[in-house]
Amino acid sequence: MARWLVTQGDHQFSAAxxxxxxxxxxxxxxxxxxxxxxPGASDWLYASELPELAPLFSDEGTLDDDDDxxxxxxxxxxxxxxxxxxxGIVLFGGWGMxxxxxxxxxxxxxxxxxxxxxxxxxxxxxxxxxxxYAQPLSTAQAVGTxxxxxxxxxxxxxxxWYEVRNATGAQGYVATNTVVPAYYFAKAETxxxxxxxxxxxxxVFVKNSSWMQLPDQRAENVTIFQFLLQxxxxxxxxxxxxxxTIKDKNDRVIETQEIVIEGPIPAHDGxxxxxxxxAANDPTGSIRLMTTGLFAEALKADPSLMxxxxxxxxxxxxxxxxxxxxxxxxxxxxxPEAL
Numbered sequence: 001m002a003r004w005l006v007t008q009g010d011h012q013f014s015a016a017x018x019x020x021x022x023x024x025x026x027x028x029x030x031x032x033x034x035x036x037x038x039p040g041a042s043d044w045l046y047a048s049e050l051p052e053l054a055p056l057f058s059d060e061g062t063l064d065d066d067d068d069x070x071x072x073x074x075x076x077x078x079x080x081x082x083x084x085x086x087x088g089i090v091l092f093g094g095w096g097m098x099x100x101x102x103x104x105x106x107x108x109x110x111x112x113x114x115x116x117x118x119x120x121x122x123x124x125x126x127x128x129x130x131x132x133y134a135q136p137l138s139t140a141q142a143v144g145t146x147x148x149x150x151x152x153x154x155x156x157x158x159x160x161w162y163e164v165r166n167a168t169g170a171q172g173y174v175a176t177n178t179v180v181p182a183y184y185f186a187k188a189e190t191x192x193x194x195x196x197x198x199x200x201x202x203x204v205f206v207k208n209s210s211w212m213q214l215p216d217q218r219a220e221n222v223t224i225f226q227f228l229l230q231x232x233x234x235x236x237x238x239x240x241x242x243x244x245t246i247k248d249k250n251d252r253v254i255e256t257q258e259i260v261i262e263g264p265i266p267a268h269d270g271x272x273x274x275x276x277x278x279a280a281n282d283p284t285g286s287i288r289l290m291t292t293g294l295f296a297e298a299l300k301a302d303p304s305l306m307x308x309x310x311x312x313x314x315x316x317x318x319x320x321x322x323x324x325x326x327x328x329x330x331x332x333x334x335x336p337e338a339l
Contacts, residue, residue, distance in 0.1 A: 033127030263294025
């Protein structure tokens with residue numbers, strides 16, 4: 001029996017018929033922005049584009065009246081709206097999607113996505129009206145909205161959230177299943193080539209992590225974390241945010257601290273991270289955590305920086321008596337120009 005295919009982010013499954021799809025939508029297991037492929041078809045539609053399912057999503061993406069107007073933006077800047085594209089698929093038996101896919105570049109030509117649509121590599125299209133949050137949490141404050149078919153700039157990926165920026169420069173977080181990268185409509189080869197842009201967290205790893213507290217550092221509750229940031233993609237990676245987690249002897253988390261690392265991780269390479277302390281005559285200065293590559297560039301301009309540099313990330317923790325400390329990746333962004 002032919003079945004319907006459903007794509008939710010990286011996960012794909014099948015449904016027996018429209019009745020099962022309706023049940024999934026009613027139970028909140030199928031979203032308006034999820035992609036659906038009818039039996040025997042080669043094209044994909046948003047779940048909300050199916051007449052039988054559309055009424056079930058009528059309340060989804062309802063927006064608050066007090067959202068920041070900076071986020072209200074016009075439909076895509078003279079770019080082909082997804083709704084029009086999908087209508088073309090329905091009316092012309094899939095020719096619209098085939099034609100769209102043909103205009104996408106292969107892995108050797110990655111300057112733009114979408115040909116005449118003008119979509120840039122780091123842009124995505126909103127699949128539904130949705131809120132934009134100040135933090136990557138559905139309980140966080142909504143800082144604005146984006147409208148269906150509008151475009152946003154990708155700034156980074158953090159778990160199941162994208163950090164994005166709109167045409168006016170306002171930024172925040174949206175759930176990954178509310179926006180669609182154009183590469184979803186391309187050939188498998190193109191999708192594989194572009195994947196690090198939209199899923200950079202799959203390609204960056206924290207390796208060889210260790211921590212220590214010397215006697216004088218223990219008195220000030222300073223912990224030194226040493227680790228390697230490994231990049232297994234063909235893109236440089238930047239905008240790195242990590243999470244330091246410490247636990248007590250009962251394996252209970254007693255403190256977490258978010259860490260922002262300056263500098264890139266080169267493609268197919270790894271870098272260590274260190275701490276640049278403020279100058280002695282700058283009592284209001286703060287430490288900078290950066291990759292060794294970025295520090296090497298700064299050192300060329302000012303060799304005196306070496307006296308303020310130490311290997312590893314130095315953090316002042318509030319908790320005492322912990323026995324375990326870990327560093328994990330939180331957020332990262334690929335730089336397409338590095339290809």
